[in-house]
Amino acid sequence: MNLTRSDDDRALIARVEGREAEALATLYDRHSARLMGLCQRILGDTGEAEEVLQEVFLWVWRSASKFDASRGSVLAWLLVGTRSRAIDRVRTRRPGARAGLRSVETVPDTASGEDIEADSASRQWESQCRSAIAELPEDQRRALELAYFDGLTHQEISERTGTPLGTVKTRVRLGLMKLRDRIQPYTQRRPTDA
């Protein structure tokens, strides 16, 4: 998600909007492993993860014109679309079938798919994100993980952790603010920031 990569991504989205399948293929090569990893983390099922990934790229093909750079990077847009579809599937499952949430500590620092994501800037961004998340206070990180990977509402997080609702909201807000402050140097400045 460095500057160069983000510029490239926006250019690819513009080409996809112009119905260039090759641009979609490049986007796929660039981000599918990360999106697939996210799907697997949320769903815990390879088959369902592939289905969601397929839905996402068809959605990108149909809806590239809806991408708004002022609302975040292309990768963030893809991640939001992927996550929302995966979470929707989790919510339709019966509770017992839900994949367990792994905490940050259990996720290996060295991804097994490093050879897949060979781009050094991307790995630098990923490394920065991991250390920024690891530096978060435990309660803030836990609240963010429950919201992001389990798709829990703030009310559900409150019940799950036995924490007052207001405290949950505060933890989510402070957690995201800290992440923003630590990651921003590595993220693309949007046109509105310029």
Next chain:
Amino acid sequence: MHSDRFEELAALRALGIPLGADEDEFAQHLEGCATCQALVADFTDSAAALSATATPVAPPASLKTRILGSLESGAVSPRASGGGDLSSRVKTAEAGATPQRSFAPWVFAAAAGLLLLLLVTDDARLRREREDLRSQTAAFRAQAGEGEDLRKQAAALQQEKANLSEKLRAAQRSLARRDLQARVVESDDVQLLFLQGKAPQQRARGRVFWSTRAGRGVVVAGNLSVLPAGKQYELWAFSGGKPVPAGVFDADTAGRVLFESKDLSRIGTPEKFAVTVEPRGGVEAPTGPIVLAGS
């Protein structure tokens, strides 16, 4: 500085968490607030960072081919494994995609229609099977519940039967005793003998109702002492000047006794009766002090 409340709402929005009652208000606010718009965008990027903790996984090469193929053909191929919901199977790529094949549009339309028909039929069949399974499961559960109830009822009935049997046996024993006592006491050959207390139980008194025909006597006594553990009163019937053991008994806490002797029909009519204090269970010949005696 923006308010904490709007920052919280922006954070929730970036994570896709429903805002509930604040949804409309924040949406309206967001339209006119560039700061909050930027905040939501920043938070969205920050939330995306959480995905970095998920290990990248290479999707199978066939998936890319399938996706790109579906762009060209205009329809999404179902996965080889048969998974996925109906809508995802029939989703089509946007109509503006450039057709790469020479088939006439009606061929695609017919194929798509046929595929849709097959999927709808298959979906309906699966729904019916699911409903059948649900009904069967409910029936099995109901039967299992009834079986459990029956087992509990059977156990309760068994216990009640045991209680009633015990009551019946006790009633039969009581009835037999009363019957015997009635035969003794109301017999036309009944004889009444008075028993006098002896030291140290001078105040004790008793009577023996004796029926030679029944071969038994019934002792009614009062003012007897309650004996220590290991001791019991023993009745003696004298025949030919010799004491014959006629049974052991205890006095109740008020010193009263209603006691039926053993069958003594073999000795005929006793000459006299005595009660002694003996080891519990009785002895064959008297050893303890006489507390009641009469003839």
